[in-house]
Amino acid sequence: MTDVEQLLRSALRPVEPPSNMSERVESRLTDIADAAAEELADWELSAMRDPRNWGRPAAAAVAGAAAGGALFVIQVRRQQKQRNAGRRTALERAARDLAAEARKRLDR
Amino acid sequence: MAEGATKVDLDRAFTELYRSHLRDVYSYAYYRIGNHHDAEDITEQTFLQAYRHFERAQRESQGRPLRPWLIRIAHNLAANYHRDRSRRPQTQLEDAAIVSSLHDTEDLVEGREDVQEVLQGVANLPDDRREALIMRFALDMDNREIARALGRSEGATKVLIHRAIKQLGEELEEGGLR
Numbered sequence: 001m002t003d004v005e006q007l008l009r010s011a012l013r014p015v016e017p018p019s020n021m022s023e024r025v026e027s028r029l030t031d032i033a034d035a036a037a038e039e040l041a042d043w044e045l046s047a048m049r050d051p052r053n054w055g056r057p058a059a060a061a062v063a064g065a066a067a068g069g070a071l072f073v074i075q076v077r078r079q080q081k082q083r084n085a086g087r088r089t090a091l092e093r094a095a096r097d098l099a100a101e102a103r104k105r106l107d108r
Numbered sequence: 109m110a111e112g113a114t115k116v117d118l119d120r121a122f123t124e125l126y127r128s129h130l131r132d133v134y135s136y137a138y139y140r141i142g143n144h145h146d147a148e149d150i151t152e153q154t155f156l157q158a159y160r161h162f163e164r165a166q167r168e169s170q171g172r173p174l175r176p177w178l179i180r181i182a183h184n185l186a187a188n189y190h191r192d193r194s195r196r197p198q199t200q201l202e203d204a205a206i207v208s209s210l211h212d213t214e215d216l217v218e219g220r221e222d223v224q225e226v227l228q229g230v231a232n233l234p235d236d237r238r239e240a241l242i243m244r245f246a247l248d249m250d251n252r253e254i255a256r257a258l259g260r261s262e263g264a265t266k267v268l269i270h271r272a273i274k275q276l277g278e279e280l281e282e283g284g285l286r
């Protein structure tokens with residue numbers, strides 16, 4: 001390794017993310033889950049019979065499922081931090097409910 | 109049921125990816141952007157986008173590591189950030205100051221002025237050279253990973269890094285550091 005490479009190794013050290021960052025990510029993901037749930041709730045069930053309309057709720061379901069899955073990620077981090085277990089349960093329940101609702105709507 | 113199992117597997121795989129590379133993505137964003145607040149935003153957006161396209165990325169990666177893909181997302185988001193920022197008047201000095209201000213005064217107290225010199229030199233490099241050096245030295249990525257993240261061939265990446273180090277060395281020499 002050259003002198004310059006050694007200097008670069010010393011100067012460009014990895015940077016640890018702030019400890020509160022996962023909370024912000026969680027908040028963003030929860031917003032997405034909420035938006036997806038509202039999208040599903042607002043959708044007229046009768047419109048589901050028309051295949052031309054399947055794209056919109058399907059997209060909402062995907063977004064909801066994505067957010068639910070991503071919440072799973074955050075939950076793992078939260079478990080590592082041994083934080084509030086009650087709130088985690090509520091999030092898990094919300095994610096499960098959302099996924100179940102999405103499946104129910106799409107199955108109809 | 110098979111679909112459910114696949115979703116669980118995907119979630120587990122994404123969790124692993126997230127846990128393994130949160131620091132990489134954050135480090136890259138931080139060195140590209142220069143402040144914690146916006147680096148956090150870039151990192152969050154990176155993982156949100158990554159989750160949305162994770163299944164496809166995993167399928168198309170054919171078992172190759174996904175870190176270059178993650179860094180490429182962060183790279184594009186950082187480019188957008190700078191593009192938006194460039195609409196406002198800004199001097200080159202301010203641009204250079206972003207990277208040189210990354211390390212705190214502790215470095216200086218400890219006699220680490222050389223760190224500031226190196227960071228200033230990195231900040232003055234052309235974008236592609238600077239990005240390649242951040243990937244190599246802050247994230248410890250090899251040529252193949254950097255090539256995938258930058259969308260270049262391995263050979264071109266090797267040359268890019270070599271030239272970046274050479275240019276930086278010459279500038280440091282002019283500044284009396286080497």
